[in-house]
Amino acid sequence: MSAGFREGFQDRAEGLCLLCLGGFLMALAESRFYWFFLNPKFSPLTLGAGALLAVCGLALLLRPEPGRGTPARLVRQAFVLGFLCLAAFAWEQVAREPLPGALNPASAENSALAVKEEAPASPRVTRNGVEYVRLNLAELYIMLDKGRTDYPAHFALRVPVGRLEPADKLGYALVSRIAVVCCLADSLDLGFLAQGLDGVKTGQWIELYGHLEPLGAAGQAAVKKLIGPKSLSLKVMNPKFRVVAEAVEPIPVPDPPFLFEFREKEPFAW
Amino acid sequence: MDQEGFRIFATIVASIVIEAAPFLLLGSLLSSILAVFVGDEALTRISRQSLPVQIGLGLTAGLLLPTCECGIVPVTRRLLRKGVPTGAAVPFMLAAPVVNPVSLASTWVAFQGDLGMVLWRVALVMIPAATLGWVLAAGRGAELLRPSLDLAPSFPGDCPDGCGCGCGHAHHGPAQSLAARLLDVLRHTAREFLDMGRFLILGACAAGVFKVFLPQEVLGLVSGNLLLAIPSLMLVAVLISICSEADAFVAASLSMFPRPALLAFLALGPMLDLKLLPAYFTVFHRRVALAVALVPALIIYSLTMGLGLSGVLR
Numbered sequence: 001m002s003a004g005f006r007e008g009f010q011d012r013a014e015g016l017c018l019l020c021l022g023g024f025l026m027a028l029a030e031s032r033f034y035w036f037f038l039n040p041k042f043s044p045l046t047l048g049a050g051a052l053l054a055v056c057g058l059a060l061l062l063r064p065e066p067g068r069g070t071p072a073r074l075v076r077q078a079f080v081l082g083f084l085c086l087a088a089f090a091w092e093q094v095a096r097e098p099l100p101g102a103l104n105p106a107s108a109e110n111s112a113l114a115v116k117e118e119a120p121a122s123p124r125v126t127r128n129g130v131e132y133v134r135l136n137l138a139e140l141y142i143m144l145d146k147g148r149t150d151y152p153a154h155f156a157l158r159v160p161v162g163r164l165e166p167a168d169k170l171g172y173a174l175v176s177r178i179a180v181v182c183c184l185a186d187s188l189d190l191g192f193l194a195q196g197l198d199g200v201k202t203g204q205w206i207e208l209y210g211h212l213e214p215l216g217a218a219g220q221a222a223v224k225k226l227i228g229p230k231s232l233s234l235k236v237m238n239p240k241f242r243v244v245a246e247a248v249e250p251i252p253v254p255d256p257p258f259l260f261e262f263r264e265k266e267p268f269a270w
Numbered sequence: 271m272d273q274e275g276f277r278i279f280a281t282i283v284a285s286i287v288i289e290a291a292p293f294l295l296l297g298s299l300l301s302s303i304l305a306v307f308v309g310d311e312a313l314t315r316i317s318r319q320s321l322p323v324q325i326g327l328g329l330t331a332g333l334l335l336p337t338c339e340c341g342i343v344p345v346t347r348r349l350l351r352k353g354v355p356t357g358a359a360v361p362f363m364l365a366a367p368v369v370n371p372v373s374l375a376s377t378w379v380a381f382q383g384d385l386g387m388v389l390w391r392v393a394l395v396m397i398p399a400a401t402l403g404w405v406l407a408a409g410r411g412a413e414l415l416r417p418s419l420d421l422a423p424s425f426p427g428d429c430p431d432g433c434g435c436g437c438g439h440a441h442h443g444p445a446q447s448l449a450a451r452l453l454d455v456l457r458h459t460a461r462e463f464l465d466m467g468r469f470l471i472l473g474a475c476a477a478g479v480f481k482v483f484l485p486q487e488v489l490g491l492v493s494g495n496l497l498l499a500i501p502s503l504m505l506v507a508v509l510i511s512i513c514s515e516a517d518a519f520v521a522a523s524l525s526m527f528p529r530p531a532l533l534a535f536l537a538l539g540p541m542l543d544l545k546l547l548p549a550y551f552t553v554f555h556r557r558v559a560l561a562v563a564l565v566p567a568l569i570i571y572s573l574t575m576g577l578g579l580s581g582v583l584r
Contacts (some may be wrong), residue, residue, distance in 0.1 A: 018463070038289055052295060053295060056457070077464075079472070082471070155422065214512045232281060
């Protein structure tokens with residue numbers, strides 16, 4: 001059964017809402033900013049859902065059934081349109097500036113160190129005769145959290161440098177990365193206190209070559225009292241270890257800057 | 271809320287909805303296929319089984335129909351309308367988001383192969399789900415459901431059973447061709463998705479507000495005290511509304527909390543969160559919705575507190 005225009009208007013309006021939502025999901029799934037909302041491994045799922053929603057919307061749009069307009073139907077249309085406005089705002093914001101302050105490397109003129117082009121990654125790198133295992137900060141954090149003792153003695157991490165009271169007063173910088181399992185709502189901002197980063201400007205991305213040492217009592221107390229700015233992610237600091245930098249090298253912001261893959265052995269995702 | 275706060279809010283809302291939308295759509299599609307293709311007789315056979323069998327079927331059905339909590343309510347609503355007894359449908363609704371292969375595997379991986387965490391999680395979900403199924407079994411499925419706001423039919427073909435679509439359904443008319451039934455599935459899916467989607471959006475907005483305003487330092491302050499840690503993480507589970515297939519990774523990262531608190535977080539979140547709460551109150555009568563929301567929370571609180579204080583779980 002298909003309705004005339006007036007009788008089928010509500011179905012058509014709902015179909016149009018779903019078509020817009022489906023189109024939005026498909027466009028986002030194909031966008032280079034998808035990572036800002038969800039782990040990229042889910043993009044085919046989002047794409048498929050968007051396509052199915054669009055087909056469902058077309059079914060209502062092209063083959064409507066008679067139905068009256070009710071407050072409930074108007075409310076659900078308004079919810080979809082309101083969500084689309086909110087999501088478009090978030091998308092526009094990330095397209096303009098992914099994460100204010102945190103992702104933009106400090107400008108070279110203000111930094112004590114000049115930014116170089118990112119070198120191609122290999123699982124290990126040697127500096128000053130010491131071999132460092134490349135892994136990402138979440139991989140290191142997970143190994144420690146599991147109580148493993150076979151973590152690399154010397155490692156290389158790609159991290160932005162931050163400073164927060166009261167750790168800053170003790171001479172500690174903060175290195176952290178946002179790790180995303182599914183979506184940004186369940187993301188974690190995993191971090192360590194770090195030493196040996198005195199010459200590095202806050203906000204600078206670096207490749208840090210270093211090792212772990214136990215965190216002293218003062219450091220442990222500082223970890224508990226760290227108060228950061230408003231953040232998208234739940235901040236979780238390692239309460240037992242600090243990272244000691246042996247060397248650092250400025251790098252551009254990784255693209256994407258979030259961590260989505262976590263391996264338990266070499267070669268790590270880095 | 272300042273501009274940065276609003277930006278975080280918009281991003282969190284968008285990411286939750288985009289993550290959950292495919293699962294809600296899957297639930298809506300499944301519900302529509304049940305409505306159009308599965309006869310009432312096939313499902314009402316379950317009502318001939320004894321109550322323990324009904325509850326057992328409900329508790330384990332998620333192993334065959336894997337879904338997260340985002341899509342479970344429309345499926346349950348459809349099952350109840352199709353005559354599936356409450357004793358099976360309610361345990362299915364509460365247990366399936368955890369007792370399904372994806373969620374079980376993610377818990378196992380997140381806790382580094384700790385089978386104890388997986389089994390405790392399953393137990394802590396199954397006990398309240400079975401209890402509520404048993405308590406509500408006296409009522410017929412359709413009696414638990416609220417009539418839809420679109421109930422009063424005014425157009426020829428308006429659905430009289432209050433499914434919220436405001437139109438005619440395939441099962442009201444004579445037998446149709448396959449193409450017509452497929453078209454019905456698509457239209458049903460669209461309406462079901464829109465009907466439940468508003469609650470997903472509402473819940474995501476609430477979770478976004480929580481994320482912007484809750485000081486994270488509070489978590490660190492309560493983590494060392496079992497009496498505070500369990501209710502705190504239960505509240506967090508409700509407020510942040512994480513998908514049941516990802517929450518284990520968040521729980522695993524909160525290693526400063528005692529295990530009973532982590533289990534309370536893992537058990538309650540898939541049964542009660544800000545996405546589900548408005549859906550419960552719209553789909554079920556108020557008393558039933560209150561029971562579905564409160565009984566699992568009370569049972570999980572009592573069990574995890576008991577396990578923690580007795581030293582069974584540390």
